[in-house]
Amino acid sequence: MKRLMILALAGLFLMTAAGCAKKTAAPISSMTDTTPVVTDMPSRDISGIDEPSISGSAVMDDSAMGGSSDLYGAQGLARIQFDFDQYTLTAEARDTLAANAAYLKANPSKQIMIEGHCDERGSDEYNLALGEKRAAAARDYLVSLGVPANRMTIISYGEEIPLDPTSSEEAWAQNRRAEFKERN
Amino acid sequence: MRLIIVIVSFCLFLLTTPGFAAKVEISAPGQQTIPLAITQLLPIEGGAQPEIAREIHDVLTWDLDLSGLFSMIDPDSFLSDAQRLGLTSSAVDFSQWRLLGAECLIKGGYRLAGDQLTMDVRLFDINGRRLLYGRTYRGKRKDLRLMAHAFADQILKSLTGTAGPFNSSLAFISNKSGRKELYLMEVDGFRPVRITDHRSIVLNPDFSPVGKDLLFTSYKAGNPDLYRKEIYSGQEARISSQKGLNIAARYRRDGRELALTLSRDGNAEIYLMGTDGTIHQRLTDNWGIDVDPSWSPTGEEIAFVSDRQGNPNVFIVKVLSGEVRRLTFEGKYNATPAWNPKGDRIAFSRMEDGRFDIYTIRPDGSDERRLTFGAGSKEHPRWSPDGRFIIYSSDEDGKKAIYVMRADGTGSRRLTPPSLGECSHPAWSASWL
Numbered sequence: 001m002k003r004l005m006i007l008a009l010a011g012l013f014l015m016t017a018a019g020c021a022k023k024t025a026a027p028i029s030s031m032t033d034t035t036p037v038v039t040d041m042p043s044r045d046i047s048g049i050d051e052p053s054i055s056g057s058a059v060m061d062d063s064a065m066g067g068s069s070d071l072y073g074a075q076g077l078a079r080i081q082f083d084f085d086q087y088t089l090t091a092e093a094r095d096t097l098a099a100n101a102a103y104l105k106a107n108p109s110k111q112i113m114i115e116g117h118c119d120e121r122g123s124d125e126y127n128l129a130l131g132e133k134r135a136a137a138a139r140d141y142l143v144s145l146g147v148p149a150n151r152m153t154i155i156s157y158g159e160e161i162p163l164d165p166t167s168s169e170e171a172w173a174q175n176r177r178a179e180f181k182e183r184n
Numbered sequence: 185m186r187l188i189i190v191i192v193s194f195c196l197f198l199l200t201t202p203g204f205a206a207k208v209e210i211s212a213p214g215q216q217t218i219p220l221a222i223t224q225l226l227p228i229e230g231g232a233q234p235e236i237a238r239e240i241h242d243v244l245t246w247d248l249d250l251s252g253l254f255s256m257i258d259p260d261s262f263l264s265d266a267q268r269l270g271l272t273s274s275a276v277d278f279s280q281w282r283l284l285g286a287e288c289l290i291k292g293g294y295r296l297a298g299d300q301l302t303m304d305v306r307l308f309d310i311n312g313r314r315l316l317y318g319r320t321y322r323g324k325r326k327d328l329r330l331m332a333h334a335f336a337d338q339i340l341k342s343l344t345g346t347a348g349p350f351n352s353s354l355a356f357i358s359n360k361s362g363r364k365e366l367y368l369m370e371v372d373g374f375r376p377v378r379i380t381d382h383r384s385i386v387l388n389p390d391f392s393p394v395g396k397d398l399l400f401t402s403y404k405a406g407n408p409d410l411y412r413k414e415i416y417s418g419q420e421a422r423i424s425s426q427k428g429l430n431i432a433a434r435y436r437r438d439g440r441e442l443a444l445t446l447s448r449d450g451n452a453e454i455y456l457m458g459t460d461g462t463i464h465q466r467l468t469d470n471w472g473i474d475v476d477p478s479w480s481p482t483g484e485e486i487a488f489v490s491d492r493q494g495n496p497n498v499f500i501v502k503v504l505s506g507e508v509r510r511l512t513f514e515g516k517y518n519a520t521p522a523w524n525p526k527g528d529r530i531a532f533s534r535m536e537d538g539r540f541d542i543y544t545i546r547p548d549g550s551d552e553r554r555l556t557f558g559a560g561s562k563e564h565p566r567w568s569p570d571g572r573f574i575i576y577s578s579d580e581d582g583k584k585a586i587y588v589m590r591a592d593g594t595g596s597r598r599l600t601p602p603s604l605g606e607c608s609h610p611a612w613s614a615s616w617l
Contacts, residue, residue: 036304036306036318036319036320037319037320038319038320038321038322039319039320039321039322039334040322040323041321041322041323041324041327041330041331041334042616043323043324043327044327044330044416044616045416046368046377046379046415046416047379047415047416047417047418048368048377048378048379049365049377049378049379049380049381051360051361051378085495121535121538122496122517122519122535123475123476123489123496123519123520123533123535123540123563124387124388124563124564124608124609125388125431125432125445125475125476125489125519125520126473126475126476126489126491126496126519128408128429128431128452128475129429129445129447129452129473129475130473132428132429132447132452133452133473136450154428155406155407155408156408156428156429157385157403160364160385160387161385
């Protein structure tokens with residue numbers, strides 16, 4: 001008799017247990033129907049900038065960056081190209097740098113800024129660093145050719161200022177470059 | 185006797201298994217979803233403002249659909265109870281909703297007095313015939329969407345234990361003005377607003393996890409320098425202008441330190457810096473390029489990109505010991521790591537044939553999964569504060585735009601419209617409430 005009762009109790013437990021374990025999403029919380037909590041939304045007034053009605057293109061205006069986009073920096077300093085993902089100087093680049101060095105030695109008061117650029121492939125941040133290595137490689141080679149280091153500063157623009165914003169091998173080859181801008 | 189003890193113990197064990205605490209994980213598609221009915225809110229008193237009801241409905245539907253937790257019951261099938269205010273469980277005719285197969289129900293009312301809006305919202309459990317969550321939100325009419333987002337966050341918290349991230353902000357870079365400037369927008373892409381006027385190149389924002397400010401890099405002063413900007417006051421300060429690069433700064437989770445790349449010593453390395461720009465420590469020391477830091481949530485490790493072993497790959501450095509290990513071994517170019525808030529996955533992008541796709545991997549380097557496929561290049565993944573979603577930039581529609589998807593790669597949708605030009609470098613804030 002006692003055993004039967006206990007078994008019946010056990011059976012009852014089993015049934016309640018099965019009922020409690022819900023199949024789909026049983027919620028974490030439930031609330032009684034009391035007056036709900038009030039949330040006052042803080043005002044989120046962000047200092048925004050009014051958009052001027054610029055109907056400009058999205059292409060970067062290179063002149064605002066302090067240079068021209070002629071093949072030569074305005075005063076006879078030619079740019080050099082790089083291979084993909086490389087900052088080493090090609091033979092052609094070395095020839096161009098030799099010419100640039102000659103120009104700079106002939107104009108000893110000229111100070112220049114060397115810009116390093118990349119094509120659009122690859123990660124933006126990595127390209128900022130790679131662009132800097134390209135500018136540094138050009139600078140170091142010019143130093144080895146006798147141009148004093150204190151006449152040159154470097155800056156990287158990564159992939160931010162392409163010469164040719166299209167996506168093609170030709171455009172990319174153009175964009176992988178170091179440019180020489182006179183600062184005075 | 186022993187048999188009885190065994191049986192009773194077993195039943196007691198079953199009783200204590202948390203049937204109530206069954207958390208619903210959003211994982212692979214095909215997982216069972218909760219049929220949800222979202223009704224349009226009704227006026228509590230006074231005249232109806234259908235635009236208010238419709239907008240709240242739109243916000244909730246978008247958020248809860250993105251969550252992946254629910255399947256939506258078609259509003260055209262709603263019966264008469266949808267027209268009743270129903271702010272308490274006794275006022276709801278649950279049988280109507282059970283007829284439609286709904287398991288959860290959203291109902292509520294609103295009141296507009298001048299420009300003050302009150303939303304009285306409820307989440308009901310149909311099978312249990314009871315209220316799961318209720319709250320009254322008060323604010324300005326113009327903050328209607330934020331109130332609805334806050335409610336969506338709480339709905340997720342009620343059902344899963346973790347609040348949603350919908351009441352937060354996204355930052356991104358857009359060249360709509362002709363230059364790359366910094367913008368903010370809401371999580372669903374609404375109300376984009378420009379917040380910088382540098383007229384130069386602004387890059388790579390990061391929200392403070394504790395304060396209401398952002399870090400970003402700008403060439404405004406002629407060099408890639410690091411700036412911090414307060415979101416509400418608009419106040420800006422240049423905090424790091426070391427020679428060379430001051431890029432890709434990321435706050436540690438307690439907001440007290442940042443990791444970034446400097447090249448002041450002649451090579452791009454990862455540094456730790458105070459929020460005032462003081463250099464604390466150089467973390468990497470290698471001839472290669474070291475960029476793109478991402479903190480683990482504990483702050484003990486930082487994932488970053490380095491080409492020290494050839495092509496760019498993701499590595500992990502222990503902050504205290506400086507010990508470095510490599511994370512990615514597949515593919516030839518892995519970049520833009522982002523450690524998720526839970527700490528158990530790292531998102532990154534892999535370049536193949538000139539195009540990037542987004543992957544995630546465990547911090548021990550196992551279980552690599554590809555999240556994005558198809559045309560276009562997808563980069564710069566960043567996680568939502570609850571770890572459920574990933575935002576990223578993709579040019580699959582021609583120009584770069586910001587997209588959001590679930591952490592498993594499903595549910596992707598575009599956030600920035602073509603009228604915003606090229607948009608990239610997204611970042612996700614902490615939840616505001």
